[in-house]
Amino acid sequence: MPKVSFAGETVECLEGANLRSVLLRARLPLYNGAARAIHCRGFGTCGTCAVKVEGELSEPTPVEQLRLGLPPHDRERGLRLACQCNVLGDIQVTKYLGLFGQKDDPVGGSS
Ligand code: FES
Numbered sequence: 001m002p003k004v005s006f007a008g009e010t011v012e013c014l015e016g017a018n019l020r021s022v023l024l025r026a027r028l029p030l031y032n033g034a035a036r037a038i039h040c041r042g043f044g045t046c047g048t049c050a051v052k053v054e055g056e057l058s059e060p061t062p063v064e065q066l067r068l069g070l071p072p073h074d075r076e077r078g079l080r081l082a083c084q085c086n087v088l089g090d091i092q093v094t095k096y097l098g099l100f101g102q103k104d105d106p107v108g109g110s111s
Contacts, residue, residue: 002056006093007108013087018042019057020049020083023093030082032107035099042083047073049082050101055091060084072102 001012004019006028013022020042023030031039035048042049044063050073057080060068064084069075079101082093097103 002087003090004087004093005091006051007095015088016086018083019051019053019080019085019087019091019093022087023082029107030095032095032097032101033099040083044081044084047081047100047102050079050096051082052078052094052096053080053085053091056087056089057091058086058088072098072100074102077102 002015004011004013004022006023009026009028011022011026020030030049039048040046044061044067047067061084064081067081068079073079095101095107097105097107
């Protein structure tokens with residue numbers, strides 16, 4: 001089973017599991033600030049579930065590519081929307097500061 005490491009925790013999930021669901025089920029802090037209560041609930045439209053992922057994931061979906069091309073995101077940063085990703089192998093996930101996770105510094109101060 002793939003291992004998902006995030007915020008100092010590691011959880012296992014089924015191959016192909018949705019990354020947002022894995023993180024929320026494990027009660028890991030995917031959302032920042034008000035986005036904890038106000039987000040699109042996984043439709044790929046709000047952009048607040050953006051994270052950096054190292055490891056094996058599904059290819060970006062069309063809605064994910066569209067949303068990450070709109071402010072405050074910048075496609076060049078290579079972030080992913082957790083709600084649009086399926087976990088295909090062991091991954092390391094990093095959340096950045098900002099309502100959309102769009103800032104340069106990681107939550108917790110290290111990447
Ligand atoms: S939860 Fe809104 S884009 Fe992922």
